[in-house]
Amino acid sequence: MGKIQKKGQAGAAKNYITRTRAVKKLQISLPDFRRLCIFKGIYPREPRKKKKVSKGSTAATTFYYTKDIQYLLHEPLLAKFREHKAVAKKIAKALGRGEAGDAARLEKNLVPKIKLDHIIKERYPTFTDALRDLDDALSMLFLFANLPSSEHVPAKTIALCQKLCHEFEHYVITSHSLRKTFLSIKGIYYQATIQGQDVMWLVPYRFVQRTGGDIDFRIMGTFVEFYTTLLGFVNYRLYTSIGLVYPPRFNADLDAQGAELSAFQIEGKGVAANGDVSHGDVSETANPEAQAVADRIAAAPVTEEEQPEDTQVVPAAEEENTETIDKFEAVAPDADVLPQPQASSAEVAALFAPYTFYLARETPRAPLEFLLKAFGCKRVGWDSTLGDGAFTSNESDPSITHQIVDRTAIATEDASETPDGAAPKVQWPRSTMPGRTYVQPQWVWDCINQGKLLRPDLYAPGAELPPHLSPWVKPKKGEYDPNLPLQAQELEGEREAFEDAEEVASEGEAEESDDEVDEDEGMESDASVEAGEGMQVDGSEDEEEDDDEPQKPADEFDGFDSDAESDVSEGEAARLQHQRELEAEATGKTLEPEVETTKSKNAAVRKKAERKRKEEQDERDRQKMMLSNKKRKLLKRIEYGSNKRDVEAENLRRKKRKLEKAKAAAEAV
Structure with missing residues (x-):
């Protein structure tokens, strides 16, 4: 018969240990225990059956693996913590006796230094x-x-x-x-x-x-x-x-003047001690041995005897053309979309290399300097108020090709001074340098994420910027994509339904405003009517004018104001059209063709789209009936997520449509 084990001495109760017991076992304070656990990467654990581990107690307790705590018993930092605790007691005693000098000496000489x-x-x-x-x-x-x-x-x-x-x-x-x-x-x-x-x-x-x-x-x-x-x-x-020297040379004076990145001078291992290497020369000194061999090969002249006979001299222009990336274009509208080749890392790394940038004082200098230099630009200047270390602090330097600004548009004239109260002319900036490109900071981020230089006119000062999207989130099928036009993302009949809803809403607002006007006019007339004034008398001129107007017969139907007519089925519409043709033939009149309005067109397109969606839904329901109960539940969860995504995309498209409508109305004014 085996030995009977007592409760709480085996299994989960032995695998876990509370924090209080762990601190007592290590014989250190709680702050030192937390510090040691962070250094060693040991974190609290949650037992599956907490009640068994805590022996029936339901109090909030922090548990650790027992093996982790045993592993900490052999840590050399424990001795450092205990030495620090002993020195802290000596310092406290010295301060208690008023011996500040002894306390400072103890802190300077006896406090152990912790290395990780x-x-x-x-x-x-x-x-x-x-x-x-x-x-x-x-x-x-x-x-x-x-x-x-x-x-x-x-x-x-x-x-x-x-x-x-x-x-x-x-x-x-x-x-x-x-x-x-x-x-x-x-x-x-x-x-x-x-x-x-x-x-x-x-x-x-x-x-x-x-x-x-x-x-x-x-x-x-x-x-x-x-x-x-x-x-x-x-x-x-x-x-x-x-092949770089670490740590890099640090200039404390430049750093005190706000140079930041420019306060560090990067140099290779083969550079002389008195040679100051700028950041732009790092690529040439990163690996001096390999660079020396490459320079020697490039400088060696090629004789006619060494040159192969079949070698043809290619012009420089043709060589540049061969380096460009080919693009695969579809030959037919229904052809497959081929994946386009991406630019090489060397081309992307030299994205801003040929240009000289100047940062206006309202732009974030630190991230822009880092990004521009990381992608090949070696000449970045900024205003002297942003700190030292700029390539140039003169805004009118003719070598500057791009200037990054983040200012709003400036009105050059007052609206009160313009004739007929016309809108003031907006111009930015007050003075521009000819031949220089002015862009907003977002242009740098978007160019980097897309790996190419984008059109600068889309990022001009005061212009409405394109959407700045996360480069790690790729749009999936059915989701809203701000880069695509609405026509390419809308479902069939979605725009027509939106236009009808907007029209109904505008009509309702107009009716509400008319009712308010009528109520106000009625109140004013009641307040201003005097005895015998404004009363309707038999045989008055107003009544005679009303009698002259032709009245509609009672049996003539003028149509519904709502969309009830659009809800009539196609069979009923065809029957009514045939009835009208028979009546016109009997009376000898020509039947005038009905004018197809925008509302009727939208209703027809919407009905067709709804019919198509209903047929697809019925087909899906028939296919679901053939599935097992387990697969049907799984499909239901999938459809729930898909429907939620579709609703979010539709709401975003509706917002975009409203913004486009408001923008078109503002431009029309």
């Missing part, structure tokens, strides 16, 4: 694992880099986050690894492909941040401490992989 290098190597055995976990690290560090300094967030931590973030951005610029970006409500999303891994991070906008009191900055500070160590390792590995 071994934890980074332990949690990320390969560099690919570190890249996969880089999303949260970058988002957190970019957030702290934009926070104001306070008692919870020291300036030293903010400066370290800014330094590491700028170093990472320099690698992205040098390697041309940035792929997509998106402006959202939360901030600016970036996605880069680094050594085959997609890394996405979020950078908040530079607004005035107000940190609330409900935020636990101790926990966030612990994450920042871990992520700064991680990003330092990652930056070192990334820089050395492309």
